[in-house]
């Protein structure tokens with residue numbers, strides 16, 4: 001966990017909500033992306049629960065969990 005990371009500290013971005021999660025990752029979405037007809041409707045981020053600076057740091061379990069999360073969106 002990194003203190004100034006918005007993905008380790010979800011409360012840092014009040015507009016951000018966790019839509020779904022599994023053991024290793026979560027799908028985050030800003031409120032504006034939930035507005036029907038908005039330019040970013042449905043968009044969001046899949047991020048690992050443990051802090052990773054880049055995707056190259058993901059473990060195989062985290063990669064697999066990211067794929068599983070992606071198929072559930």
Ligand SMILES: [Zn+2]
Pocket residue numbers: 001002005006007008009050051052
């Ligand atoms: Zn982080």
